[in-house]
Amino acid sequence: MAGDAGLRNFTTLARLALRGAGRIFSPRSLGPEPGMPFEQAMSTLLADPGVSAHVRTARLVALGAESGWEAVGFDVAPGDEVTVIAAGGFWASKPLDLGFGARIGLWLRAGGTGPIRxxxxxxxxxxMESAGALEIVAKPPGEWADEQGGFDTAYPRGGVAGEIGACVIVWQRSAEAGLEAMSRAGDYEGLVARALDEARHPVPAPQxxxxxxxxxxxxxxREAHGADGRTICCHTSGDVGIxxxxxxxxxxxxxxxxxxxxVDRLPCDxxxxxxxxxxxxxxxxxxxxGQDLTYMWSSSMAEGTIFRCPLPFWDKVETHWVLRSDPAGLGKWLSEEQPLKADYAKAVGAPPARIVKVWLIAVSVFxxxxxxxEYADIELVDGDRVLKIT
Structure with a gap:
């Protein structure tokens, strides 16, 4: 079994390398470019009289891949509306086409104590939920020591290169009003339009x-209501969320x-x-x-395959179970029922006493x-006891 897994991993990496080689002369972008054009465009927009009337304070910040928390240079208070418009990203491996853009790697905190956002x-x-000096950091999604923004020393950051440029704006009143004024003054690579759309059409987590x-x-x-009743829709593209x-x-x-x-489309083949x-x-x-057992839909691994998560930190707490992989099932509503105690014993070991959370996971960052x-009719059942979740 170990030999089969090793051969599969070698083959997978070889296929990745071939794909990366095919993109040498036309690499996929991580998003709008940072640097002087971005800074000049943002500075010009902030200086527009129609925009500046809405801005309490703003600053342009350049963030490296391995830098720590950086003071933005001003304080915020609870209730302040802050907009971050960012360009750039970090590469983990250009030959393998592995990188992430600013859309998933920017975090804020106030007062040096969090909570991180x-x-x-x-x-x-x-x-903003807390008060104090505003700080910002560029960090891949993953391992924190705590919700206050301490870095876990067991997972030192390294091996990535690049830069993220960020324009951090604290508005006099609402972000939406300020961004409307900014959109009238101009744009840079569609970022202002995106920020305005985000402010006008927020996507709250399902109830x-x-x-x-x-x-x-x-x-x-996002939550949806249609012919299939209440569902939770998932759309992931170059990001990650639980x-x-x-x-x-x-x-x-x-x-x-x-x-x-x-499942209509899988994020990996x-x-x-x-x-x-x-x-x-x-x-x-x-x-x-603290352990979790996750039932996944695989593009190519055999149904019933069980493996420990390959990511740092998660390899200590997460186990994957390939429940589905037949492409004939894509695009169809399928009903599932899993015996959790027996599955845990098979996949992880001696079962614990209680369940504490149900998760939905979407990863497309690599x-x-x-x-x-889409998900529907999620529930935990034990005889006559039913906990309806969706």
Whole structure:
């Protein structure tokens, strides 16, 4: 088995290298370019009289791949509306075409104590929750030591190159009004238009759910109501997010996770069990011992395959179970029911006592492709006891 996995991993990396070689002369962009054109465009827009009337304060910041928290240079208060418009990104491996743009790597905090907040895109507005000096950092989505923004020393950042340029604006009143004025004054690579659209049409997390703080807020999941009843729609493209629902539920021999899902498009067409190709869609259960078991739809791995997550930090807490991989099932609503205690014993080990959360996971940050799916009728069941989640 280990030999088969090793051969598969070698083959996967070889296919990635061939794809990367094919993009040497036409590499995929990480987004609008940072540097002088971006800075000049933002400075010109901020200086426009129609825009400056809405701006309390603003600053342009250049962020390196391995820098720490940087003071923006001004304070914020709870309720302040802050817009971050950013360009650029970081490369982990150009030969393998692995990189991430500013849309998933910018974090803010106030007063040096958090809580940390991620900008959902590279042109987003946030309402501040705490007071103090505003700080910003560019960091790949992943491992924090705490919600206050401490870095986990077990996962030192390194091996990435690039730059992110950010324009940080605190508005006199609303971000929407300020961005409307800015859009009348001009734009840079569509970033102002995107920021205005984000302000006008926010995408809240579905009712009762919240994004995992460790990966930050996003625009991946939204609630919908249609012919199939209430569903949660997932659309991921070059980003990552985990949606969580609190669920205090005992784990017994009879505990089942039930749901329906319709996967229209997978974010990866290679085996997902190594880091450079670990893009996938799944539903997961978190237990009271900190472990989670996630049922995923694979593009090419055999159904029933079980593997530990290949990502740092997550390799200690997450186990993947390939539940579906038949392409004939794509685009169809499918009903699932899994015996959680028996599955945990098979995949992880001695089962814990309770379930604490249900997750929806979407990862497309590595290959930067698109994933689309929907979930419905999610529930935990144990005999007559039913916890309806969606």
């Amino acid at each position: 991620k900008t959902p895109t590279n042109a987003s507005s946030l309402v 009762g759910w919240h994004y995992l703080w460790r990966l930050g807020e996003g625009r991946i999941f 949606l969580q629902f609190p669920a205090d539920f005992p784990l017994t021999e009879n505990t089942r996770l039930r749901w329906r899902w319709k 290679l085996p997902e069990d190594i880091q450079p190709t670990h893009d996938y869609l799944s539903i997961a259960v978190e237990f009271d011992n 290959q930067r492709h698109e994933g689309i799916c």
